[in-house]
Amino acid sequence: MATAAAGLLGLLWGWLWSERFWLPQNVSWADLEGPGDGYGYPRAQHIFSVFPVAAGIFSVRLLFERFIAKPCALHVGIEDSGPYQAQPNAILEKVFISITKYPDKKRLEGLSKQLDWDVRKIQCWFRHRRNQDKPPTLTKFCESMWRFTFYLCIFCYGIRFLWLSPWFWDIRQCWHGYPFQPLSRGLYYYYIMELAFYWSLMFSQFTDIKRKDFLIMFMHHLVTIGLITFSYINNMVRVGTLIMCLHDASDFLLEAAKLANYAKYQRLCDTLFVIFSAVFMLMIPFCQFNFSILFYFCQ
Known part of the structure; x- marks a missing residue:
């Protein structure tokens, strides 16, 4: 197996550095070994x-x-500060990483009921979280x-x-x-x-x-x-x-x-x-x- 691989590699190397392709006629790589x-x-x-x-x-x-x-x-x-940091929230972070970075209206309403947050506040959180990765x-x-x-x-x-x-x-x-x-x-x-x-x-x-x-x-x-x-x-x-x-x-x-x-x-x-x-x-x-x-x- 090793011998076959070495032979294949030698053929590939010979094809890649073919003198006929790279050099003019009657010129070999040995001619370029001179001082x-x-x-x-x-x-x-x-x-x-x-x-x-x-x-x-x-x-x-x-x-x-x-x-x-x-x-x-x-x-x-140019300010030496990153983007606005989103408020830490385990539930929203899980949705952001595992499900979607752009929640639709239905998902926003479900998260609003689950967290008792306004839909607008959740939208702001996702926007800030997306900017945080930029x-x-x-x-x-x-x-x-x-x-x-x-x-x-x-x-x-x-x-x-x-x-x-x-x-x-x-x-x-x-x-x-x-x-x-x-x-x-x-x-x-x-x-x-x-x-x-x-x-x-x-x-x-x-x-x-x-x-x-x-x-x-x-x-x-x-x-x-x-x-x-x-x-x-x-x-x-x-x-x-x-x-x-x-x-x-x-x-x-x-x-x-x-x-x-x-x-x-x-x-x-x-x-x-x-x-x-x-x-x-x-x-x-x-x-x-x-x-x-x-x-x-x-x-």
Whole structure:
């Protein structure tokens, strides 16, 4: 049984990393084992350095939210208090948890007779109890401010790095000499930090506020990690840096719009969201153009 499982895993691994699929003709993975220049070529073992970096990023986040984001939230008028607490009542709590959070008229009348409360008072209790489960705005502000800060910082780093890179000014350079494109120190740091950040989001999603789009965001982080990892291992890092930088530009604008919304700066929120939408739409033709060039060079 163990031998069969190992053989199946070997076939799957061989299919996943098929040289015919990932690399141009007459190029093998062994060709990328050479020294190259600087940091050599990207290798799969480099990915393991991501996990301690991700743990460090998560630790920095905890300090940032407590000592920087929270004071900023209080400064813009976001209260450090949760929603109104519902009056403790065992019967209503049992109905709320086990039966319904939105009792109908018949159930309200039955509870009114049982507790000797007015129907209006019971309705208020359920409303307060529902609000009690909603995450406080202060927590949402701190989470968004952390993401905004990281996306802005990594975007600035990306622009500074790409400004001196030839493929920033001529996109065709992304595929010039592919896959024999040496890995520089700046490119290595850029990729590792991006990948580590998304791994930290993957971990922290289980401790952050549980939102309705939890599963969608989990799949988003998983796909993003997969794309960054695969593009690194098969040395598509040049085009990868351009796409990551463009994504970061739209992401920090989106988080900025959320911050403005939490702080009730509605006009600023609307303006930032319009700019975010425009930047996000730019990514579609850019990605299509790069994939068409990739297809051309891999013929």
